[in-house]
Amino acid sequence: MNDASPLAAARADRAQVATVLTFYTNVEHRVHYACRVVRKARAAGLSVLTFAPDTDHLARFDAALWTFSALEFLPHVYANSPLAAQTPILLAADAARAPARDLLLYLGDQTPDDFAALFARFARVVEVVSRDDDDRVCGRARFKAYREAGLTPVVHDAGAE
Numbered sequence: 001m002n003d004a005s006p007l008a009a010a011r012a013d014r015a016q017v018a019t020v021l022t023f024y025t026n027v028e029h030r031v032h033y034a035c036r037v038v039r040k041a042r043a044a045g046l047s048v049l050t051f052a053p054d055t056d057h058l059a060r061f062d063a064a065l066w067t068f069s070a071l072e073f074l075p076h077v078y079a080n081s082p083l084a085a086q087t088p089i090l091l092a093a094d095a096a097r098a099p100a101r102d103l104l105l106y107l108g109d110q111t112p113d114d115f116a117a118l119f120a121r122f123a124r125v126v127e128v129v130s131r132d133d134d135d136r137v138c139g140r141a142r143f144k145a146y147r148e149a150g151l152t153p154v155v156h157d158a159g160a161e
Contacts, residue, residue: 019122019123020123020124020125021119021124021151021154022124023128023129023139024128025139025158026129026157026159027128027158028130030129031064031107033128034107035065035068039074042089046088046101047090048089049079049090049099051092051104051112052091052093052106052107052108053108053112055093058091058107062078065089075089077091078090078091079098079099080097096118100121101122102124103122103126104121106127107128109135110142111145115145115146127139127142
């Protein structure tokens with residue numbers, strides 16, 4: 001059977017596109033800056049999956065999205081919500097079970113399990129690393145693991161902005 005459907009063509013095209021992995025470093029407040037990343041992605045018409053295996057991280061980010069800007073609403077739900085298919089920003093503690101979006105925002109501290117397969121599902125992956133010493137150590141470890149796996153992270157020093 002010849003699978004020449006538009007969906008198959010889109011999957012084939014996606015398979016040929018390398019994931020862009022971006023680190024925003026030296027930020028004052030990790031969660032606040034992550035909200036800015038999501039706002040910018042939404043302004044560009046992108047959908048976002050925010051992944052943090054630590055549910056406390058995810059809950060803090062969820063609360064921040066509600067309070068980030070008094071004049072803007074960033075529509076978001078957890079990936080297991082009945083409204084997930086209609087919502088552009090999803091939050092997930094288990095990215096493997098969450099639907100892919102245009103951008104993956106990773107807010108975990110440790111290098112995600114099977115990150116190569118996870119990242120391959122997204123055109124863009126963004127990580128945010130604050131000035132906090134512990135956060136910097138974790139960010140460097142993730143960066144090193146990604147480089148050793150053959151990925152080429154792009155680094156933006158937000159402190160220089």
